[in-house]
Amino acid sequence: MPLNFQQVIDRIKEIGLGAKARQQDLDTRRRHARQLLDEWSKKTAELRDKVERARQSDPGLRCALPLDEPLDAATQQPEGQKIALLLAADGSQIAPDRHAAVLYSLVNVGAIRIEPGSGKAPEVFTESSLLFADDLYTETGILTGEAVDLQRDIAERKKLLELAKQVTGPCVALTDGPLELWGAKDANEGDYRRNLDIHKSILSQLQAKNVTVAGYVDKPGADLVVRALEVALQPKGQLKDIRRQHPLRGVTDRWLYGDVLEAGQRSAVFGMQSVSRPHYIGDLALHFFYINVGDAQHPSIVRVEVPKWVVDDKDQLDLLHSVLLEQCRVMGMRPYPYILHRAHEIAVVKFEEKQQVEQQLELELRRAGGEMGEISAKQSAKDLPGRSGIK
Amino acid sequence: MTDSIQIGYLLRAGTAGFVAGCSVSQLEAPALGELVRAPLEKAYSVYGLITDIHIDDDGLVRQLVTAGNISPEVMHDNRERRIVPVEMTVLTVGYELDGKVSHLLPPRPPLSLDVIYLCSDADLTKFTGSGHFGYFRHILQAKEIPIEEVLAAHILQVKNKTKNVRWVEQATQELITLLKDDYPTLMTVLGALGEVSA
Numbered sequence: 001m002p003l004n005f006q007q008v009i010d011r012i013k014e015i016g017l018g019a020k021a022r023q024q025d026l027d028t029r030r031r032h033a034r035q036l037l038d039e040w041s042k043k044t045a046e047l048r049d050k051v052e053r054a055r056q057s058d059p060g061l062r063c064a065l066p067l068d069e070p071l072d073a074a075t076q077q078p079e080g081q082k083i084a085l086l087l088a089a090d091g092s093q094i095a096p097d098r099h100a101a102v103l104y105s106l107v108n109v110g111a112i113r114i115e116p117g118s119g120k121a122p123e124v125f126t127e128s129s130l131l132f133a134d135d136l137y138t139e140t141g142i143l144t145g146e147a148v149d150l151q152r153d154i155a156e157r158k159k160l161l162e163l164a165k166q167v168t169g170p171c172v173a174l175t176d177g178p179l180e181l182w183g184a185k186d187a188n189e190g191d192y193r194r195n196l197d198i199h200k201s202i203l204s205q206l207q208a209k210n211v212t213v214a215g216y217v218d219k220p221g222a223d224l225v226v227r228a229l230e231v232a233l234q235p236k237g238q239l240k241d242i243r244r245q246h247p248l249r250g251v252t253d254r255w256l257y258g259d260v261l262e263a264g265q266r267s268a269v270f271g272m273q274s275v276s277r278p279h280y281i282g283d284l285a286l287h288f289f290y291i292n293v294g295d296a297q298h299p300s301i302v303r304v305e306v307p308k309w310v311v312d313d314k315d316q317l318d319l320l321h322s323v324l325l326e327q328c329r330v331m332g333m334r335p336y337p338y339i340l341h342r343a344h345e346i347a348v349v350k351f352e353e354k355q356q357v358e359q360q361l362e363l364e365l366r367r368a369g370g371e372m373g374e375i376s377a378k379q380s381a382k383d384l385p386g387r388s389g390i391k
Numbered sequence: 392m393t394d395s396i397q398i399g400y401l402l403r404a405g406t407a408g409f410v411a412g413c414s415v416s417q418l419e420a421p422a423l424g425e426l427v428r429a430p431l432e433k434a435y436s437v438y439g440l441i442t443d444i445h446i447d448d449d450g451l452v453r454q455l456v457t458a459g460n461i462s463p464e465v466m467h468d469n470r471e472r473r474i475v476p477v478e479m480t481v482l483t484v485g486y487e488l489d490g491k492v493s494h495l496l497p498p499r500p501p502l503s504l505d506v507i508y509l510c511s512d513a514d515l516t517k518f519t520g521s522g523h524f525g526y527f528r529h530i531l532q533a534k535e536i537p538i539e540e541v542l543a544a545h546i547l548q549v550k551n552k553t554k555n556v557r558w559v560e561q562a563t564q565e566l567i568t569l570l571k572d573d574y575p576t577l578m579t580v581l582g583a584l585g586e587v588s589a
Contacts, residue, residue, distance in 0.1 A: 114464055121467030330465055332458030338465060341451070345473070 026250050033251045034259060036229040041070040047232050050239065051273055054231045057240035063227035064253075064288075065271030067311075071225065072260050073268040077325055078318035084170035084212070086114040086323065089159045090343035091152035094354055095145040096136055099379035101372065102361050105131040105143060106354075107152045110346025111159045114339055116326070122339075124346050127159060130357070138191055150195045153181055157202045164211045172212045172323045176340050179215035179305035180276050180286055196279055203284050207309045212316040215305040216324070218336055222303070224288070225253045225270065253290060254301045261292040261301065266321050269311050283309040291321065293328040293335040300328075300335050395508035396420045399479060401429060404500035407529075408483050409439065411507040412476040415446065415469075421479055424544025426510040426518060429501035434489045437497045438510070438518055438526075439481035440545055442536040446477050481507075482533050482541075484526035485518065492518055494525030512552045519549050519558060524565040531569060531576070538576065542566070543583035 040047050044066035055061050089111040096105045111125040129151075136143050143151075160173045181192075181199045206213050226248050234245055257267055272286040280286045285308040294300030304324065310316045328335035365372055375383070398421045399413030409429070413421075421427070421441055430436045452469060455461055469475065486497035501507075510518065518526075530542060550559050563584055570577035 114468075116462070116464060119463040119467075121471045122464060124472050329460075330455065330458055330462070332454050332456075334454060342468065342473075345451075 029248050029251050030255060033226055033229055033248045033256055036232060037072055037256060040229065040232050041072045044068060044071065047228060050231050050236065051228055053236065054239040054242045055273055058243045060275045061242060062224065062274045063231060064224040065273045066228065067269055067271060069268030071268060074261050074265040077264040078322055082319045082322040083117055084172050084319055084323060085167050086116065086339050087160055087163050087171060087173040088112050088175065088339040088343040089156040090176055090340065090347040091156045092347045092349045093148045093152045094349060095148045096143055099376040100358065101375050102358060102365065103136060103373065104361060105136055105148055106349065106357060107148065107155050108347055108349050109155045109159050110343050111163060112339055112342045112346060113163055125159065126346055127155065129155065147191055150181065150192065154195050154198055157199060161202050161205055164206055164209050170319060172320060173206065174337060174340055175215050176344065177215055178217060179307065180280065200284055203307060207283055207307070212310055212320050213307055214310070214320055216337060216340060217303040217305065220254055220303040221252060223252050226251050226256060257290040257301045258299050261290065263292055263295045263299065264325055266291040283307060287311045291324060293325060395428065395511045395514065397506055398427065398509050399507050401501050401503055401505040401507060402478065406483065406496050406500050409481050409501055411479045411481060415475060415477055416471045420509050424541050424548055426515055427481055428508050428510050428514060429505050431501055431505060436487045437483060437501050438485045438487065439483045440530065440541060441479050442482045442541050443480040444477060446475065449475060482529060482536060484529050492521035494522050515549060516553050524562060527565060527569060539579040539583040542580055543586060546584060
């Protein structure tokens with residue numbers, strides 16, 4: 001059966017009817033958030049204290065932890081051209097599919113090394129890891145999609161470290177998405193812990209090489225600073241109730257800093273209060289800032305996550321600021337770091353490639369007398385061609 | 392005399408023509424009107440003339456051009472590292488079987504990923520010197536190609552590589568004969584050939 005369009009259309013009409021009221025409500029909350037940002041801009045110590053108190057009640061609180069810069073600080077692009085070698089890595093994966101004829105998984109990492117100003121073609125790298133048989137099992141069972149994601153994230157960072165070890169001068173290493181390792185909620189806890197240790201070890205080695213490491217979050221949907229403002233709103237005695245208090249719901253940091261940052265400017269740097277904060281301590285502590293990589297007509301606010309050693313070194317912070325703007329400018333009207341786009345392009349496993357891997361694996365297993373499975377009846381039915389309609 | 396140069400791999404083919412692909416970095420060798428060869432088996436090759444070379448754009452290239460000020464690194468990256476194939480359309484003009492060159496269409500076309508070579512001077516001399524310009528009819532019948540430009544480029548290349556001036560005169564005479572009933576095409580072909588002899 002196709003969609004029940006009557007039901008969907010009725011709901012769409014309802015949504016349309018409420019649009020104006022919702023927009024007015026959102027505008028009110030946005031004005032409130034903007035007003036709070038001004039009001040608390042210089043009261044960073046007080047706000048930091050409130051966030052710390054709220055964290056004691058709710059360790060899962062995810063928000064910005066103000067440092068010393070005013071909340072509405074806007075730093076211009078550093079003057080002068082900063083030259084550094086650029087590295088980026090991205091990954092893609094095929095999770096084990098029990099409905100497929102052969103159970104396997106694949107992690108593919110694409111990496112790129114650009115030497116700006118050299119006039120040379122960048123170097124590109126691909127590393128593909130096929131997981132089969134025992135590789136597919138953890139101590140608690142078969143690899144889940146989240147566990148494969150973790151393996152991919154670690155593989156990306158290992159590749160960055162491998163490339164960074166060959167660098168002597170200034171170097172910026174970028175990944176797409178948050179810097180912290182995701183997966184604590186869904187993946188096997190022991191597996192996550194092991195990978196977290198590897199991740200921290202990689203970060204420490206990158207720090208030892210003085211590499212400027214950053215995670216780039218395009219079109220961030222998070223409300224980290226806004227959430228800190230919600231903490232600010234809460235009376236001290238009621239901070240333990242913060243989990244249920246969302247007076248600024250719907251207001252995003254992207255909107256807030258779109259109103260603060262002009263083209264090329266970056267925001268203040270904030271500490272990251274999240275459930276993973278205890279895991280990243282000292283020089284590895286996670287921080288972030290916002291940057292407007294757009295132009296005067298089309299602002300584009302993105303979040304950049306960095307470890308503390310980058311925050312503590314003004315040269316590294318300035319270098320990162322300049323590199324990100326330069327890289328985004330390469331892409332014209334849709335700003336995004338060129339090097340990250342290329343890393344993605346190198347890493348992505350296309351559907352045809354996936355089919356080729358499966359065919360070759362099946363062929364080899366058949367040739368070698370291995371046991372072959374078959375596509376599940378459910379998958380087989382899904383793969384049937386649909387009706388083409390009346391001609 | 393130079394050896395054959397590999398210029399790409401076959402993408403798709405029919406009896407009357409085929410399309411070969413190569414990366415942008417390999418694009419220095421092939422040129423419009425050049426004679427190419429696809430060796431299929433030990434004693435069987437298909438010959439063709441390059442009638443078009445084109446490079447497709449993609450989403451990234453379109454976006455990059457809007458930014459302007461493209462750095463040399465980005466330019467090299469897109470030309471040398473990204474998978475953006477150059478496509479060469481080839482008009483089949485004959486074949487060679489057991490050492491004998493024919494200007495008829497081949498019995499079967501080359502297959503996917505067959506290697507395509509630019510003909511060596513020896514190949515060119517052998518192919519153009521066989522028969523009596525029989526392959527010209529394939530060119531003159533191919534209405535979708537720039538006939539006069541392909542002919543002029545081909546004849547110029549034969550002239551430069553084989554130094555056979557007599558062959559050029561005979562080729563021109565043959566074209567006049569073949570096009571005696573098609574005055575507009577004859578005039579454009581002769582106009583282009585005028586550029587060759589200039």
